[in-house]
Amino acid sequence: MTSTAMRIGLTLTACAALVVACSSSEKSGGTGQTPPKLAPLSAIGNGEGQLNLIAWAGYAENGSNDKTVDWVTPFEQKTGCKVNVKIGNTSDEMVQLMRTGQYDGVSASGDATLRLIYAGDVAPVNTSLVPSYATISSFLKDKSWNSVNGQMYGIPHGWGANLLMYNLDVVRDAPDSWGAVFDDAGKHKGKVTAYDSPIYIADAALYLSKTKPELGIKDPYSLKPEQLDAAVELLKKQRENVSEYWSDYTKEVQAFESGTSVIGTTWQVIANTIGTDNKVQVNTVLPKEGSTGWSDTWMVSAKAAHPNCMYKWMDWITSPEVNAQVAEYFGEAPAQTKACEHTSQKDFCDIYHATDEKYAALIHYWTTPQKQCVDGSGDGCTAYNEWVDKWQQIKG
Numbered sequence: 001m002t003s004t005a006m007r008i009g010l011t012l013t014a015c016a017a018l019v020v021a022c023s024s025s026e027k028s029g030g031t032g033q034t035p036p037k038l039a040p041l042s043a044i045g046n047g048e049g050q051l052n053l054i055a056w057a058g059y060a061e062n063g064s065n066d067k068t069v070d071w072v073t074p075f076e077q078k079t080g081c082k083v084n085v086k087i088g089n090t091s092d093e094m095v096q097l098m099r100t101g102q103y104d105g106v107s108a109s110g111d112a113t114l115r116l117i118y119a120g121d122v123a124p125v126n127t128s129l130v131p132s133y134a135t136i137s138s139f140l141k142d143k144s145w146n147s148v149n150g151q152m153y154g155i156p157h158g159w160g161a162n163l164l165m166y167n168l169d170v171v172r173d174a175p176d177s178w179g180a181v182f183d184d185a186g187k188h189k190g191k192v193t194a195y196d197s198p199i200y201i202a203d204a205a206l207y208l209s210k211t212k213p214e215l216g217i218k219d220p221y222s223l224k225p226e227q228l229d230a231a232v233e234l235l236k237k238q239r240e241n242v243s244e245y246w247s248d249y250t251k252e253v254q255a256f257e258s259g260t261s262v263i264g265t266t267w268q269v270i271a272n273t274i275g276t277d278n279k280v281q282v283n284t285v286l287p288k289e290g291s292t293g294w295s296d297t298w299m300v301s302a303k304a305a306h307p308n309c310m311y312k313w314m315d316w317i318t319s320p321e322v323n324a325q326v327a328e329y330f331g332e333a334p335a336q337t338k339a340c341e342h343t344s345q346k347d348f349c350d351i352y353h354a355t356d357e358k359y360a361a362l363i364h365y366w367t368t369p370q371k372q373c374v375d376g377s378g379d380g381c382t383a384y385n386e387w388v389d390k391w392q393q394i395k396g
Contacts, residue, residue: 034118035148035153036120036302038302039124047080047081048081050081051083053086053104053106054107056296060083060317061326061329069329075313078316079312079316088107094106099119099121103301104300104310106301107298108122108298111197111199111384112368113299113367114145115384117148118370122302125153125155125299127155132315132316132319132320132336136155136156136336137360139357140156141156143295145295145374155318157298157318159365160268160333161291162203162291163285163291164287165256165270165282166283167259167262167280168282170188174283175263175285177287190241190242191260191261192262192263194242195245196245197247198384201390204235206220206290206292207234208230210290211289218375220364221375222373223381224380228386228390239396243255244260249269252270256274256282257274259280267332268284268331271283286359292365293364295366298318300314318335318336320336323335323339324336324341327339334354369384
């Protein structure tokens, strides 16, 4: 991907095949122990002529933002499925949009997936109907954020790590630990930046799992009440040194280029953008404690009006050539292993560690916290709604 490629700030009748057995807890927000019983599509028929998607900006480009970037039009021409895209700006927004029942699918991150699964908003996926699935990286399959009891609920799309970025002219000690934005944040008081989401609590929990082992944190998304409180306390102390919380990546670019932020959590695409602009020199590192990160998954609505088109889309968007285009444009590692043969930037997959399983193992991918601990350790963990309440307290 080039730094100018992604423009995330731009605004942008086979339903019976999905058999839904609704339960009283279907809209419980993901607090149930098992998902509602839903049957995946058994065979793909003719497309229904239309497809309504919720997607992150940059995931479903049709040439309207950049005439040289278009993988939607070829899909429409091949399948006859007219694509309508609603941009989701946050995971919370995507969850709410999916619950309207007006969309066929969504490109969900791990802080949304389990909420959708346990509420019965998305259906299990028959991966045998998606040929591209066979060559998707194995370390993205059958994971806690995209499957339940061995049943996949989507097709992995792309992934990446939340990295530590710092201004080389200001931060001269080459930090290799998240302690630089937690315990040592006072060194850059008022110029630390952090990701603006309740899921960021997991970053603090990951750091504490390494620095305070007596807390017993094994998984940053499986926190007992006292463990959650410890992470919240650390984030409240960090708050005193934070210049800005960001969710729109262009905001962090501007903050680093203006000097209002000099260190904080980032994505590789942000560092690439800053580096190309040459206004400030930055470096990124995956700290010694490991990192949180994202693995996005295309999921099918349990109420999809156009499930055949949705399955055709999932195969298309994760096919080698198309997945390469999306990954380069968005700035993330492609899920499709064969995509690396088709990137225009020959070292792209090396930069993003696309098929590096050891690197991927250092990442704790966003997973929606549940009462039933997502690491399989039992119950008594804190659910996402509790994290939302705590996040509001942290930010004040």
